[in-house]
Amino acid sequence: MNLRAGMESFFNTGIYGITAEKVSNGRDNIEVVREMLEGGIKFIQYREKEKDALSRYEECLILRDMVKQAGGVFIIDDFIDLAIAVNADGVHIGQADLPVHVVRKMLGSDKLIGLSTHSAEELERANELKKYIDYIGVGPIHATPTKKDAVPVGIDYLSYAAKNAQMPFVAIGGIKEHNIDEVISAGAKTVAVVSDVVGAENIKRKVEKLREKMFSGIH
Template identity: 50%
Template sequence: MTPSPLYRIMDASLNRCCEGLRVLEDMLRFVPEDVALSKALKNLRHSIRKETAALASRAVKARDSENDPGFVISQNGPPGKRSGMADVAVANCKRVQEALRSLEEQAAALSMPELCLFFESCRFQVYGLEKRILETLIPEIRRNILNTDIYAITASEHSRGRSNIDVVRQMMDADIRLVQYREKDKSLRQKYEECKEIRKITKDYGASFVVNDDADLALMVGADGVHIGQDDWPVSAVRELVGETMAIGLSTHSPEQAAAALASGADYIGVGPIFETRTKKDVCDPVGFTYLEHVVKNIPLPFVAIGGIKVHNIHEVAKRGARCICLVTEITGAEDIGGKTKEIRNILSKKGRLT
C-alpha cells in the first residue's frame, strides 16, 4: 500500500480521536463541572495535537472528504440515538480508543515506532479516564445495584397468605438488600399503595428497590430501578422517561439479546430462565447453562441469574460465575424467610462465593 492511503486513514483517525476528546471535555466541564477530569481530557487532546503536528500536516494533504465512502454510509444509516449523558460518554470513549488503536497500527505500518508507542500510551490513558468519567456521570445506585448476592422478587400468590409488605419486611430482617416488585394481576391503585410502602421499608433498611415493567410507577414511588422485558418499551425510551439516576434492568434470553442490551445502555441484565419456571406467566423455554456461561465470558454488564433457581440447584448456578442470583418462590414461599435465606447463603459460602 502506498503512503497516501495510510495518511488518509491517519487524518480521519486523528480527527475522530480529538473530536471525541472534545465532546468528553465539554461534557465533564459543563455537566458535573468536574475541573480535574475536564483538564485531563484537554491536556491529552493538546498533547496529541502537539505530538502529531508534523504528521497532521502531511495527513491533511491526503484528505478527500468529498469522496469518503464513510460519509455516504453514515448519511444513509439510522440516525444516531443516545439514551443519556452516560451513553454519550461511553460512545465517545470508545470512539477515541478505536481511533488511537487505528493510529497505532498505521504508525507501525509507516515505520514510526515513537508515534506508535505514543498512541498506545494515549489509548491506555483513555481506558483509565473512561472509568473515572463513568464513575462521575453514572450515579452509584446504577453502577452498584447488583452488588449483592440475592435478588428477591415479590409473588403474593406464592407467599403463604402473607402480604407483600409483610414478606418484604421479613426479607429486610434477613439482610436481603435488593427487592423487585412484580405483581401482574393487581390494580394500579393496589400496586401504587404497596410500592409506596415497600419503598419506605427498603429505604429504612438501606436496601435497593426495583419495579417490574412500570416506569411510571417506579418514578412515582422513587424506586432505585425499573426492570423491563424484551417486549416492553426500549431502554432508550425508558431512559428518557426516568432520567439519569434510575437503574434500568433488561431481561435477556440469548447472546444476541445480551449484546443488544449492552449497546442499548441497560445498567444490568437478567439472564434466564436458567431452569423451567412456573412463577412467571408466558415465560420462554429455559436457556440453561450455555447462555449463562456465554454472558459470564463475553458480556461486560452486571447480571442476575434468574428462573427456576432453588436451594437444590443454586450451587450449579453460582459455580458458573453468577454473583447475583434471583430466587422467587423459594423465598416468598418459605415459612421462615430468615432461615431460608441463611440456608441459601450457607450454600453459596461453601462454593467460595461469600466470606
C-alpha cells in the same frame, strides 16, 4: 459505564429479591419484603402484574419506604409510570417493553435500569446499549411457576453471559436451594430466588442457607 449509586446493593447478599404474592404462603408482600430485608436482602424488585394500578401504587409507597429505611434499593418490574409515581430506585424491563434509551430518558440519569435477556443475541444487543443499562437478567435458567409461559434457556446461556456480559447480571428462573450450586458454578454472582424464598416458612433462614451456598468458595 460507571455504576449508578445503589448498585452496591445488587451484590449485598448475592440474592436478588422479587415479590410473588401468589406463592408467598398466604402472606402479603409487606410481610414478605420485611422478612427479606431482615434476612439481609437489599435489592428488591416489585413484580405484581395482576393487581389493579391503585393497589400497586399504595403497596409500593409502603414498600419503597421500608426498603429505603433498610438501606436497600427498590426496583419495579415493567411499570415505568408506577416507578416514577412512587419515586422507586429504578425499573426492570423486558425485551418487548419500551426501548431502553426511551426508558432512560423518562427516568433520568440517577435511576437504575435492568433488562431481561434470554439469548446470546439479546445479551450482545444489551452490551451495545450498556450506556443506558445498569444490569441484565439472564434466564429463565429453569422452568418457573412465577412465569409459566417462559421457555428455559438452561445453564449454557448462563455460562455465556458470565463470560461475555459487559455489566452485572442476575441469574433468574426456577433457581432454588437444591440447584443453586450449578448456577453459581456457571459464573453467577447474583441470583434471583423467588418461590423458594417468598414461600419459605422462615425466609430469613432460607436466605442464610442460600448465602452459605453462594459464598462457600465453590466459585
